[in-house]
Amino acid sequence: MQFENDSQQSGRLDSPRRRSMIEHNMNNSAKIAELRHSLARYGLPPDRQPIPLGHPQADSVLGGGLRPGALHEVFASGWSASGFAVLLGILAAGAKPFFWVQPDFEALEYGAVSPHGLAELGGDPRQLILVRTRKGDDALSAASDILGCPHVGALLLEIRGQPKALDLVTSRRLSLAAATSGVSVILLRQSAACEPSAALTRWQVASAPSRDDDEDWGNPLFDARLVRHRAGGLGHFLMQWDSENAVFCEAHSGAVAAAPFHRPADPQIARAV
């Protein structure tokens, strides 16, 4: 009798067996959704509290600011534009040590860091640890050492041209190491063309002329294009650095060119994503 009772119940909707089956299915669909989510986020660094740049438009495109523990590429055209990468580094480092890895030739070509200059921009030279390497290859291996230490704030890696060692595999490795330790890497590329890379963001930066009527000219002013962003939209911004508060800000009105939002990036660069 007991058996018959059971078989009868199993036909009903709220029978325990049926319920467990439904639950199982639901569990599965939750799992699938979770997998789907993680697949969508594949290759993206884990979510960490973003660091606001201070420029409202840029921050909104970036989803709150620069994401720590990720690789950010800055392609600078011109000497002054390279400062953009340094400023990102200052922001990303916060109060932690700021490592700057610079091969000898880069120092000779683009100038060595001046601690006074860093202080004038609102950075603290005491945070700065400069690693001078003989070659670009050494710089990359120094970078992987530095990225292993979670107490580092930010790493600025200066690489000129397109060395063979800096391929997709290397940039993927850098980006994974950054994601693991939470150290932000700013890769400053000068005299380089864009290549495929694993960077989360890619910036194309040129220095912008000061405004004609600006008496107080001289605060760094950049024409910065976010030409690649793996987790959001792109943009083109005119960003000024506020040395007093050590943060970016919108250039004063009347700036040289109104920065069009979502302007399509340079086709050549966009292709190399």
Place this chain on the structure above:
Amino acid sequence: MPFKAPLVISRKANNALIVHALDARSARLGLYQGQPLANARAMVQPLSIIPSDEKADAALLESIADWCDRFTPLVTLDAPYGLYLDITGAAHLFGGEAAMLALVREKIAAQGFVVRAAIAGTSLAAHALARFAHNTIVPPRGEAAAVAPLPLAALDPDDKTLRALRHAGLKTVGAVAQRQHSELSERLGAGFVTRLRILLGAEEKPLEPRRPLPDLMAEQRFAEPILTEDAIAASLLSLAQHLSEILERQGRGARLLEAVFFRADGKVERITVKTGEPLRDASVMLRLLRQKLDALADPLDPGFGFDLVRLEAVLAEETNPATISFDSHENARQQIGFLIDRLSVRFGAHRVQRFVAQDTHIPEAAGVAVPAQDHDTYANWGPSNWPLKRLPGDPPRRPLRLLERAEEIEAGFPIAPDGPPKFFVWRQCRRDVVRAEGPERIAMEWWRSAGLTRDYFRVETSDGQRFWLYRDGLFRQNGLHPRWYLQGLFA
């Protein structure tokens, strides 16, 4: 067997060649040290003669001394042909003084040297006994008795002293020792008496070690020399663990580590690692040493293998017990310290830099790069000691990058004689100056260098780049055509 001629080494003294050293056969034939070479040639024919090479001799002695480091860390040269080994507290490791003496003699003889050795309480007594009564082991405070029968030459006297002593009818060290010391001092000088007293064991002269004595060390001997990298790494690890235990017990940490590899054939290799923080973690020690090994230009050559590996804490410092705390800031500081050590080992300490502010106006000298290992600016975290040149709210007055050397530019004629140029050519590229601010006059420090006064200008070019230029010297005062330089690049 082919006949080999007796061998002498010749040396030039007072413009004549003399016998500097000789082998046993030529000694048997009646040749002696210091004999004119012409006489020796006349006495023995054929005679093979090799000119002496003092530098090579000294280098050989050094390398033997290196090798002898395996017996005791305190080895000093007794130039030109001797070594002192201070075996205080070391003899028991080799089965007592007699066994150690035999071992040292046997090992050095095995390398093809003729060796004479003696053990005594003072250096000069050992020196004299090794030459005139070798294999002697002097019991404590027995030096006077042991050296008494030695001939006068054991005192290493110069010719005049030797003659004087002979005239006095003294033939042995013992006879000399019985004279009044004040009398000897009067006649032969205080230096002689001091030597005599050391020889008799009445006084002691400390040995000067060839290299700084390690504060602590751990070593491992191998009956079968080790060859492979794995074996070397394993031995380094066990030594590091041993050393770290000792350090732990003493509450100290190593600032300077040295790994010494003694090759079975006598060559000694050393690897030094400096650390910024007192270190006692064995795994960190091992990692630093391995990195240093990997970075060697010519890799460690084990040859026929190492039979002794030693790890020394050449410099050990007290560690503050607080360094092993759970304070997160302290932990971060320590981790950064280890990272800096690691980078310094790999790329050289001078390549991992921090900056120290200098009290000078000269831009290129105002911030000095120092090895980050030695200057922990992160530790004294206080208000910044980097003075700002700009007023609050003003744009930067100093460039972010300074060229390693200011580069001369070709400057277009300025609008005003002491104003900024209208354009300039730098690195073969003409740039038009749109904005300029200055001059900021920086005079050279007359007490340091005799440069010209510089007038600095911040300029912005038509493409929005900002540069830091200066005119070297004042217009008219230092000529009508002053030179212009580009020194820095603003962000």
